[in-house]
Amino acid sequence: MKRIVQFAIILSICIAGNALHNFLNVPIPGSVLGMLLLLCLLLTGILKLSMIEDVSNFLLKHLSFFFIPAAVGLITCFSILEGKWAALLFISVVSTIIIVVVTGITVQVLMNRRRSIE
Amino acid sequence: MNELIESLIRSPVFGIGISISTFYAGSLLYKRTRSPFMNPLLLSMLMIIALLVSLQITFEDYNQGGQFISFFLGPATVILAVPLYKKISLFRENIIPIIGGIGIGSAAGIVSIILMCKMFGLDELLSVSMIPKSVTTPIGIEISDQLGGLPSITVAAIVFTGIAGILIGPQVCRLFKIDDEVAVGIAIGTSSHALGTTKAVEIGETEGAMSGLAIGIAGLVTVFLAPLLAKLLL
Numbered sequence: 001m002k003r004i005v006q007f008a009i010i011l012s013i014c015i016a017g018n019a020l021h022n023f024l025n026v027p028i029p030g031s032v033l034g035m036l037l038l039l040c041l042l043l044t045g046i047l048k049l050s051m052i053e054d055v056s057n058f059l060l061k062h063l064s065f066f067f068i069p070a071a072v073g074l075i076t077c078f079s080i081l082e083g084k085w086a087a088l089l090f091i092s093v094v095s096t097i098i099i100v101v102v103t104g105i106t107v108q109v110l111m112n113r114r115r116s117i118e
Numbered sequence: 119m120n121e122l123i124e125s126l127i128r129s130p131v132f133g134i135g136i137s138i139s140t141f142y143a144g145s146l147l148y149k150r151t152r153s154p155f156m157n158p159l160l161l162s163m164l165m166i167i168a169l170l171v172s173l174q175i176t177f178e179d180y181n182q183g184g185q186f187i188s189f190f191l192g193p194a195t196v197i198l199a200v201p202l203y204k205k206i207s208l209f210r211e212n213i214i215p216i217i218g219g220i221g222i223g224s225a226a227g228i229v230s231i232i233l234m235c236k237m238f239g240l241d242e243l244l245s246v247s248m249i250p251k252s253v254t255t256p257i258g259i260e261i262s263d264q265l266g267g268l269p270s271i272t273v274a275a276i277v278f279t280g281i282a283g284i285l286i287g288p289q290v291c292r293l294f295k296i297d298d299e300v301a302v303g304i305a306i307g308t309s310s311h312a313l314g315t316t317k318a319v320e321i322g323e324t325e326g327a328m329s330g331l332a333i334g335i336a337g338l339v340t341v342f343l344a345p346l347l348a349k350l351l352l
Binding site for chain 2: 076100105109
C-alpha cells in the first residue's frame with residue numbers, strides 16, 4: 001500500500017509536469033518539467049524524501065530496463081537508414097567522445113580555478 | 119495452434135515477457151563478464167530485434183506490451199530529481215563550472231556533428247536530424263522537428279549515442295584523466311542523456327545525480343544553440 005501511494009505521488013507530479021508543458025507551450029518536455037517540480041517540492045520540504053523513496057530507488061535501480069521498447073524502435077528506421085549505418089554510427093561515437101572530453105575537461109578546469117581562487 | 123501463437127504475439131504479454139526475459143538474460147551475462155559491451159539494455163535490444171526480424175513480427179505487435187514499459191519513462195525521468203536533491207549543495211557550489219561545461223560541451227557536440235555530416239556528404243535532412251542526438255528523446259524530437267529533420271532518424275541517433283555513452287563514456291573519462299565525480303557525471307549526462315545516466319547511476323551516487331541534472335540543462339542549451347549553429351554552418 002505504501003508503495004502504491006508513493007507511485008501515485010510520482011505519477012501526479014508527472015501529470016503536473018505535462019500539464020505545465022501544455023500550459024507554458026515551451027519546448028521542454030513534461031517529464032523534465034516534472035523533474036524540476038519534484039526538486040522544488042523536495043527543497044521546500046512540501047514533499048519529504050521518505051514519501052517517495054522506496055519507489056524512486058526501485059525506478060533508479062532498473063532505469064535502463066524502461067528504455068528497451070524505445071531502443072527496439074530502431075527497427076522502424078531500418079529502411080531510412082539503409083546504406084547510412086556506418087556514417088550514423090561513426091558520427092554518434094565520435095561526437096559522444098568529443099562531448100565527454102570537452103564537457104569533462106571544462107568542468108574540471110573551472111572547478112580547479114574556483115578552488116585556487118579561494 | 120497457429121491462431122493461439124498469433125493471439126499471444128498480439129497481446130501485451132508477449133512484448134512485456136520478451137523484454138523482461140531478455141533483460142534478465144542480459145543482466146546475467148553482464149554479471150558474469152563485467153564487460154561494458156555486455157550491457158543488459160544493448161543485449162536485450164539486439165535479442166529482441168533479432169527475434170522480431172527472424173520471426174517477422176512487427177514492431178507494432180511487440181509494442182502492444184512495450185508501451186506499458188515505455189509508460190514508466192516519464193516517472194523514471196521525474197525521479198532523477200531525487201539523487202539531485204541529495205547532492206544539491208554540490209550543485210550549488212559548482213554551478214558555474216557545471217553550466218559552463220554543459221554549454222561548451224553541447225556547442226562542441228553540435229559543431230562536430232555538423233562538420234562530420236558534411237564530411238560524409240550526408241544531405242541536409244539527415245544532418246539536421248542528427249544535430250539533437252545527445253539530448254533526451256522528447257527534447258530531441260522537438261528540436262529535430264523545428265529544424266525540419268526526420269524525428270525517427272533523430273530517435274535512432276539518440277539511441278546509438280546513448281549506447282555509445284554507456285559503452286565508452288567511463289573509459290573516455292579515464293583516458294583523458296577526467297576523474298572528478300562531478301565532471302564525470304556532467305560529461306556523461308551531457309553526451310548521452312538518460313541512457314548514459316543509467317551507467318552514471320551505476321558508477322556512483324554523485325555521478326548519477328550530476329548526469330541526471332545534465333540531461334535537463336543540456337536539453338535546454340541545445341534548444342537554443344541548435345538552430346543558431348545549424349543556420350551558421352549548414
